[in-house]
Amino acid sequence: MSTVSEGLSAAGLPASPAGPTTNLADVDASKEIVPLWQQRLRIFFHNKLAIASVIFLMLVLLFCYAGPLFYHTNQTNQALALTQPFNEAPSAHHLLGTDSSGFDELGRIMFGGEYSLSLGMLAGVITIVVGTLYGMIAGFLGGVVDTLMMRLLDAFLSIPLLFLLITLISVFSRTTVFLIVIIGVTGWFGNARIIRGDALLIKKLEYSQAATAMGASKWHIIRRHVFPNSMSNIVTVATFSVADAILFLSTLGFLGLGIPAPQTDWGTMMQNGSVQQSNGFWWEIYPTALVFVLVIVAITYVGEALRDAFEVRLLER
């Protein structure tokens, strides 16, 4: 595999941007230098199931966001939907039938997926940002601050997450933005623990100590040493966070505490479908359930594969 440094040396330029080449650089240039991220990508793409998962997730994203451009259905006008037949079996007119309110089921999966996926991703981002900041500050500062922050975290962790979410929903109003925020601000506790562990470890390593000895500020060390070196955990944890956020959103939807109608998400759809379950209206629940479970399994698998890719022991030497 050709690399940037090889290309540079072929063009007569020094492989290292630091300046004139040394013996060491010559030795390196003769061998193939594979940047770390490429090695990791290689490990990741060596995993066939991981590639399949990534492709599947991309297809689902395309299906949900670009699908409605080609498959036009009414998903927001409840009055108009009421004029359609309810609980209709799949036909040429409605490829996956209609639900109990007369909405087209296939279009509903796309529409609900937009909410499930965007809310999940946004909440996942909040989770990882807050968790990383909290964990790094606690782990890096240590001492009394760390103890206080960790006891507070213990308190948060001892309120079961679903109960905490339900409490927040009952106290505050139930809007889409608010759902993103609460799933985000309640999902970071576990992440903060993991990242704190990283920060504690990296703080003790020689390069951080050297930076401290050279007079680097704490913020500088967090930014330049702790953060980049805990990137592997951050990326992995972020992946799982998105899956968790989608799961929690769907559970809230199932409990009737999700996105208010006429908006919907996959959890609310499965709840609506489960009411019709004993009537044998399979199209109202199983297609949604299948897409949902596959999405969660795919995201989780990508997370596992990323963890493997970041595993130092698996890198080429």
Place this chain on the structure above:
Amino acid sequence: MFTYVIRRLLQSVVVLIIVMLITFTLPYFEPNGILAPAYIVLGTHANPQNVHAWGVANGMFHPYWVRFWNYLDQVVVHFNLGHSYKQNLSVWNIISLYVPRTIWLALSSLILTVIVAIPLGIYQASRRNTIFDYAATGSAFILYGIPAFLLGILMLQFFSFGWTHLPASPPSGVAPWAMFTNPAGFILPVVTLTLLSIAFLSRFMRSAVLEVLVQDYVRTARAKGCSKGRVLIRHAFRNALGPIIIILGLYIPALLGGAVVIESVFNYSGLGIQIVNAASTLDIPTVLGITLLVSLLTLLGNFLADVMLGVVNPRVRIQGSSR
């Protein structure tokens, strides 16, 4: 051991006070102000004077710390969690009616999980990378991706409306011993909750045992002629027990969360249905009371797990808390 237990206990009390501070403070952030609940109790068109009188009667106008102190006093000394806005019962009454049912559900599935998942994990570790191991890991992975409610729906579909006709719902009523008088109704909810927990726990058991199996003392035991089974039971199992106890302690919140969902799916009236109903009718004292109780249960579970860990693993009680 004694100082270790006392220290853990004090830690739990501090955490519990922080939890109470959180549950107490949350209503302060209510977008419609601290008096908003008055409109839930008295009706949306309540007269402002009545609303004000309600606020005075409930001590809403005292300073924050005075109110928190009163709240602590009421909860800790008098077990008074307030009065439900919607049901004509005190929150404590609601909890004492429904908590045994939720605990039955969670505890029976926890026991079943431990009975199944631990041998399963050990067996998987001892038959590592065989078809059985892959099958078990694969199914655990898929079960992990299925949310609790969906698994419940599927169980209902197959075992209640499909192949067999098990009752779709446990008997109503609040008798805690219903599980023994009418066990058929409990099969589906308990099995659903157990399946989810097994998926979670067996993976941990497998990796915990695998970690032990590469230790020197296992090799030594094998070299001395100890049989494979004996190594698994006497060495691997005992040493893998520590991580599993921690995981079980940490798993309690998820188990209770799962119980909420399972109760909704199978229409089993326990704390879960109560809190969901209370949340959708804005019955805030009930929600806060149940949340506080569940947190207490979680803390108790974690505390017991840590004490058990101290019993099982002498290193822990000498070095102090595992955290």
